[in-house]
Amino acid sequence: MMRGSGKAAASLPLLLCGCSIQHYQSTFGNAAEEARQFNTLFVIFLIVCAVMYAFVIAFLIGSIVRRRRASEANVFETGRHHATNPAMQTGLMVWGGVIGTGLIALAIASFFADRSMAQAAAHEKLSITVTANQWWWDFQYNSADVSKTLRTSNEIHLPVGVPVRIILHSNDVIHSFWVPSLAGKQDLIPGRENDISITPTKVGLYRGQCAEYCGTQHANMAFVVQVEPYADFIKWWEQGLAPARAPNAVLAKAGYQYVTTRECAMCHAIAGTTASATVGPDLTHFASNRSIAAGTLPMNQANIRRWVDDPQGVKPGTKMPKVPLAPNDLKAVVAYLETLK
């Protein structure tokens, strides 16, 4: 489990290239109130179910190893109907009672857990609107002051300890927003507005993934969640509002020229430039993201080049076309994208 945002930042590439098991996308992550409630309830259910199973297996083993009396044989063999075992009849009723009681207890536990999660949902201080697309995530941090609205793609930061309300929309088909380390999932259904409430409790880096089959690249529709102290979060938000700075290096300048006047600007937006399309993800702070293409590739220069050169090779079927870039153009574009911190 991740502790401390500094360590988190340093171990990102480690994390995403998978050199050890980390609970960054797992119900064992236990990094938010909701995840903790799940784990408590799950353990309760597991214990009760294990006890029930033990009863069944004990009865089964008993039936198998029991020594049989000849009087219990069938009528075909003995010509007699044997009497119904009254102890067994009582046993049946007790069994029914035990199952019923157990299930009622579990249902009540579930109801209370559900209710406490719903009640927590009334106190959110922050709200993020998520719009899911095939196969990437659009996030918008809502603010009373419209000029402070922040748009990011495929990665969010959350302040630790602050309840956040995540509003869920979809632009095309049904998707599902799921960060197992933090909370359960909720579907994003076109034509409906759903919402989910999360109160993160542990600083760290987590991964979420779409959990409702949404087409060819459903498997590669993930996003990164960074939980950090409130001050760091505010700093990140302020930095995010700043537009992209014009590059100085020659190669990056050439890249800037290409990106803002050619194919890229038809779909992507980079604040501070003329590129302002909303068809694809926002690239203003692209190089600060931990992953490329919604969790498909870890962020580094080689992968940026790989993605820009042939998105269809990396993520076949994705909406981003393969733009036939000349090698110099490719170098320039990659250089420019790397400056978008």
Place this chain on the structure above:
Amino acid sequence: MNPEELEDLREENERLEAERARIARDGHHLNGAELHARLDRTWRRQPGLIGWLATVDHKEIGRRYIVTALIFLALGGVLSLIMRLQLARPDGHVVGAARYNELFTMHGSTMMFLFAVPIMEGVAVYIIPLMVGTRSTAFPRLNSYSYYMYLFGGLMLWVAFAFNIAPDIGWFAYTPLSGPQFSPGKRADIWAQMITFTEVSALAAAVVLVCTILKARAPGMTLSRMPLFAWAMLVVALMIIFAMPSIALCSGMLISDRLVGTQFYNHYEHGDALLWQHLFWFFGHPEVYIIFLPATGFVSVITEAFCRRPIFAYPVVVLAIISTGILAFGLWVHHMFATGLPRVGYSFYTAASMTVAIPTGLQIFCWLATMWDGRPRFQVPMLYVVGFIVTFVIGGLSGVIIAAVPLDLQLHDTYFIVAHFHYVLIGGAVFPLLGILTYWFPKITGRMMSETLGKIGFWILFLGFQLTFFPMHFAGLLGMPRRVYTYPAGMGLELPNLLSTIGAFAVATAVLLFVINGVVSYFRGALATDNPWDASSLEWATSSPPPSYNFEHIPVVASRTPLWDEKGDLPVVTGLRVDDKETLLTTVVAAIPDVREPVPEASIWPFVAACATGVFFVSSIFSPWAVPFGGIPTAIAMAAWFWPSSLKRTAEPVIA
């Protein structure tokens, strides 16, 4: 009355007497070899291809259902092996994303629609008339039609797969992904039309089963003396009749949206994507009980025979089957806990989903009590029952876990769910199925399956199954969603997936062994007597395999375990015609003889009607004009089928 009228009456009476004397009926004066020869001539299948296509013998149709369903099991199983190879390691390159999506769609659709329900229907169609002591099912031509519709639906789907236009929308095809904008081409239409074929087939078979079980039972077999498998199939058939129309409606609406631009699932025009989910799962949840309840019937049958005593607390088991069937219709929203419907409503479905565990739990107690109080012998069918109890209960308990909304919100659409439903479907339905196929193999083929091979196969299957699916619980808890063609390294998913892949090949080996056992035993197994297992129900009162007419005389039943209670020969009723096909119908509850019903002759029209309907359905994928133009040949075929000239006689009253 004047003397002339009296005279006319007397002459009429004499004429009728003479006519009646000419009709040969089974009885004291006509039995043995001569009775067999004449009955066989009446009931056996006509030779040649036409005879083969036109047969309405339920045993023939049941065998075809079983063989076809097992072929689809094998095909669906091969797909799962390819999927498991792809998932054995992260970032696998066995198949690409698009192909993987087709594979899991085909696997789910084949297993659910082309294997699980049809094989239960097939076993029931074969054994129910024998079990309830009659010569034929009700509506035998409808039975034949239902098989051909099933076959054509399955062929359509798999031919599409062969032509590389397989559906890739998942076996439950949520809109808007399966709608006209996001699923271009005809793939989704093929899926939806396969549903139409199989639902028509299932509805037809359900009607046949309900009428057979309610009206064609042997005299004396009151409802409370009916074998538990017959109870299970009665409830299942009624469930099919209530559940199938829902999926017929939603798949029909999907085809309509895709073909002619209706707006059922388009929220911009006041349709709703969730409408699909409600209608589908209103069918989909009862569907899994439609698959599971016949398996509970199998378990009851096997347990009774192999513990050598009647099932403990028969009335409780019957009530459990009925209440499961009813409760199953009130659970469907538990598939939709993540869709954002009102939370209070969800609590109702949590409670209902847990309630349905109670009747099943009671049934398990009854089976275990039968074992406890009986003298179990652990031959292959009983091994499968034990395997069923160990495995299914895990699946049932993981179901109780995901019935709780807060837990389901984490576990929904993860591999935990995949583990759950394979535990209940394979543990809860396939294990009893393999047991019952072993148990009824001697009755169907006249030979015994190999006990040794059966035991080896059981253990490989049981252990392989646990290896395949138990790790999936962990994969789900560790964050692996469903329907992903790959997963990243470093999440701890490598080990569970690798174990699942190894286990999958063990399961495949076991199924292969079962098939080899079946095929080899068919040709070289030990010959079976009438009742090799010393069981108690009526199907064992006739030869193995049964003659074309099932029973020489219709038996009379006085208890739940007729073959155990009547030493020597069973009492019978006599008087059914020998040279015409005739069967005895009895009253619904008390099974008092009611009418002697003529049974329809073999007919090619069900096959022709199924072909016409098939062409109609397939062409309606491509053009709405198929509806009027395809409907006409279908109507003609149906008219020829129902033309009354083939029925020479009406039902006659029983002569008491």
Place this chain on the structure above:
Amino acid sequence: MSSRSRTSKAVIAGFALLAVAACHREERHNEPKPFNASIKAGESPPTISPGSARPSPLDPRAADFDNNAPAIAEGQYLYTRMNCVGCHAHGGGGMGPALMDDKWRYGGRIDQIAATIAEGRPNGMPAWRGKLTEDQIWKLAAYVRTLSGQPSKDAVSSRADAMSASEPQTLSKREPVKNADTAGR
């Protein structure tokens, strides 16, 4: 014997035709083939200018996109996202000409439509070469053809998940592209 083998040959041929037709309609082309010489800059179909001679042959790349269901679906997506609707509405036209009628000033064959999109045209049609890839242009052209009902009804989708703008494309009448407007189809 010979009649049976003829029948079986006919059946196989029938299946093969079905297979080919099916394969073509449903094939997904994610990796575009190199477009070295497909839409050369500045080359309009010669039949546009009066008195010109034979029509140019149909670009072989057309087969990948014309009557191809996934390409048409992608084109539908692009038509909305690239704001073709802004001038052409959903085929009815407005600032730009209607696309659902039978009038094609610059040709109604798929490669001619692609050329129009790539090169731009007088009276305000922007040139999209360099802004959209060749692949995307061809997909748009495939979709544009559905607005006048040209492709086979198998390959089009009946409606978008959007507000209803026109009759379902699976039912719409085919507005024939006249010979004078196109090169040969």
